[in-house]
Amino acid sequence: xxxxxxxxxxxxxxxxxxxxxxxxxxxxxxxxxxxxxxxxxxxxxxxxxxxxxxxxxxxxxxxxxxxxxxxxxxxxxxxxxxxxxxxxxxxxxxxxxxxxxxxxxxxxxxxxxxxxxxxxxxxxxxxxxxxxxxxxxxxxxxxxxxxxxxxxxxxxxxxxxxxxxxxxxxxxxxxxxxxxxxxxxxxxxxxxxxxxxxxxxxxxxxxxxxxxxxxxxxxxxxxxxxxxxxxxxxxxxxxxxxxxxxxxxxxxxxxxxxxxxxxxxxxxxxxxxxxxxxxxxxxxxxxxxxxxx
Numbered sequence: 001x002x003x004x005x006x007x008x009x010x011x012x013x014x015x016x017x018x019x020x021x022x023x024x025x026x027x028x029x030x031x032x033x034x035x036x037x038x039x040x041x042x043x044x045x046x047x048x049x050x051x052x053x054x055x056x057x058x059x060x061x062x063x064x065x066x067x068x069x070x071x072x073x074x075x076x077x078x079x080x081x082x083x084x085x086x087x088x089x090x091x092x093x094x095x096x097x098x099x100x101x102x103x104x105x106x107x108x109x110x111x112x113x114x115x116x117x118x119x120x121x122x123x124x125x126x127x128x129x130x131x132x133x134x135x136x137x138x139x140x141x142x143x144x145x146x147x148x149x150x151x152x153x154x155x156x157x158x159x160x161x162x163x164x165x166x167x168x169x170x171x172x173x174x175x176x177x178x179x180x181x182x183x184x185x186x187x188x189x190x191x192x193x194x195x196x197x198x199x200x201x202x203x204x205x206x207x208x209x210x211x212x213x214x215x216x217x218x219x220x221x222x223x224x225x226x227x228x229x230x231x232x233x234x235x236x237x238x239x240x241x242x243x244x245x246x247x248x249x250x251x252x253x254x255x256x257x258x259x260x261x262x263x264x265x266x267x268x269x270x271x272x273x274x275x276x277x278x279x280x281x282x283x284x285x286x287x288x289x290x291x292x293x
Contacts, residue, residue: 001053002253002272003064003265007046008035013193016082018174021036022261033079037263038246039072040181047265050256065242065283068267071181073287074244076263078114079175085168087123087144087189089126091205092163094225096184101202106163108226109179112219112279113157114261116250117172122159124151125211135203137168144189158219158229164207178244178281226288234274241266244281250275 007023012032019026019034026034038045039057047055057064057072065073079085081107090107097103111119126147129135138144148166153159153173166188169175187195187203216222221230231248239245247262250257252275258264266272 001049001267001270002197003047003049003087003267004258005037005047005057005263006250007262008038008043012079012081012154014083014085014171016080018080019078019204022078022176033077035077036246037076037265038181040075040080040183041071045185052140057079062211064265064267067283067288069287074180074281075179075183076244076246076281077177077179077183078261079111079177080167080173081169081171084123084170084191086187086191086193086195087148087166087168088185088187089166089202089206090161090163090182090186091184091201095163095205096182100184103184104184105180105181107180107182107184108163109161109177110222110227110229111159111161111169112176112178112229113155113159114176116154116157120153120173121150121170122153123148123166123170124159124166124213125149126217127211128207129206129211132203132206132208135206136199137206139188139199139203140199143190145156148189148242151198151215151259153215157216158216158223160214160216160217160224160227162213164205166206166211167213173210175261176279178229180226188284203233224284226284227269228282228284229279230278231240231277234275236275237288238271239266239274240271241282243270245274246281247277248277248279251278 015032136203
């Protein structure tokens with residue numbers, strides 16, 4: 001048994017037309033995000049079982065994961081930009097639970113670079129900002145751009161963006177984003193676009209001591225408390241859940257063909273036979289210990 005979600009296409013001021021080449025139903029001219037799998041309230045992706053039944057992830061979270069979580073744990077997106085995204089930072093679990101109402105956790109995330117132009121870059125951290133006080137002054141004076149650290153990225157890089165790391169995605173890359181299911185983003189700088197900033201909260205959650213996110217080049221495997229993920233070419237091998245397979249090519253699961261760049265959910269008590277290259281995403285140990293705090 002496995003499940004396939006129906007993606008949601010999200011227009012953004014920095015979006016473009018690349019997703020038209022990947023998903024036939026992506027017909028808007030400015031799509032920047034594809035929400036491939038989401039249990040976020042009000043923005044859930046419908047999931048379908050192989051026998052055609054339709055569900056919302058929030059209604060079958062325990063059936064899929066085997067855990068009594070307050071919401072489906074992973075939010076999975078694809079991103080592609082024609083302009084820089086806003087410079088932003090996310091809160092950790094304790095800050096989110098204290099300051100954001102009913103949010104069960106914060107937002108740690110990782111990016112896997114599916115494709116990138118030779119000159120593709122991200123913003124990875126800030127420099128010469130030692131404290132919240134200095135950050136507030138810089139944000140109020142609109143001079144954050146002078147303190148941004150840039151880094152080149154290439155295909156098969158994995159970037160772990162821990163809560164508190166200031167970051168932004170630049171143009172000309174295709175990114176798989178996997179995060180705790182949260183929509184908490186504090187915008188610090190927006191390249192002249194007229195959108196709200198989050199000076200107080202953003203300055204409070206920024207990690208000033210260790211500002212740079214971890215980058216793994218030529219990713220094959222990554223593990224921490226939130227995520228265990230690896231890339232593998234399967235040859236009619238058994239895969240057991242709970243896990244999510246992100247297809248990197250057309251693959252076969254049991255007797256079914258699955259298209260490229262789609263997530264496949266394997267429930268915790270299920271096993272399937274897989275042939276083809278995928279990224280496998282599993283829950284880190286944090287979820288069993290703290291998911292229901």
